[in-house]
Amino acid sequence: MKTTLSLFAIFLTLNGMASNFQDTVMVDDLWQKEKNIKFVPNLQDSLLSNREMQITDTLPTQKKSKIRILSSSSSGLTIIGSGNDTEIEILGNHKYKNKKNKGYQNFSGHWCGFNFGFVNFTNTDYSDYSASEQDFMELDYANSFVMQFNILEQSINLVPRNNFGLIVGLGLEYQRLRFENKHQSICLDExxxxxxxxxxxxxxxxxxxxxxxxxxxxxxxxVQFPARLRKKVYISAGFMGGIRLHSKTKIVYKNLDGNKKKDKNSDNFNMIPVKADVVARIGYHNLNIWGSYTLTNMFKSNKGPELHPYSLGIGVTF
Structure with missing residues (x-):
């Protein structure tokens, strides 16, 4: 009987010690080279910010996790472990858990909005035309512009800090190209x-x-930086495909009688049905500066001059 009571007392003692161990963790400060046992309920208040530490559960079954304390606010402690950003959340006396990506704003790209810029041609080639026909599509740069109405966007986060990702979307681009020579337009021959x-x-x-x-x-x-602020500087680059929906010439003039006339001619003008642009932008919060260059020729091969539009402008995102 005495043996049974002794074993029961030892069991209660060990159980109490295990219960206490369940409420504690070993904190190894990798800067100060110190190890301390901390109670889980007080862990958040007892750790210094901006320290790289390693937390080990006092139970031998718990794996070690290397963490960097970035904040000691009441919302939790942001940690970095196993290559992912996680957050340790104090739930009670006996448990805590990790939350992935908490503490960073969700990744949201900068595409939806309105862009305005000026257009001109580069890498032009009129070698198939006579000397008198050279540069017949030369533009009045100051009055040739592009407007982009970006209406749909899908942002895909690629990193734990939520500050680098992929953006796909949908929009409309309107170009008004004003010819330098007001008395010269374009047409299709026989x-x-x-x-x-x-x-x-x-x-x-x-x-x-x-x-x-x-x-x-x-x-x-x-890419956006700094990662934790809502108002960020951002840089984006990539490609933009375009499907031609409409094209036309428009001439506004007064004839010999002094009457105002408008001549409009809608046609495909041998333009290729699709285009591919390389685009880049740099901005802060809702404002940006952007540029684009069209990799594809404007017209079909041997059906028009070699022209590659480029644009530069400003934009506002919503």
């Missing part, structure tokens, strides 16, 4: 080839434009 079209020199031409409309689909990579 061979279905883009050619210059000279207007009556006695007309008083007010506007002479070539307009296009594209459905756009971006695939961008974006």
């Amino acid at each position: 061979n279905n080839r883009i050619m210059p079209y000279t207007l009556n020199p006695d007309w008083k031409v007010k506007r002479n434009s070539f307009k296009t409309l594209y459905l756009t689909v971006p695939v961008l990579m974006e």
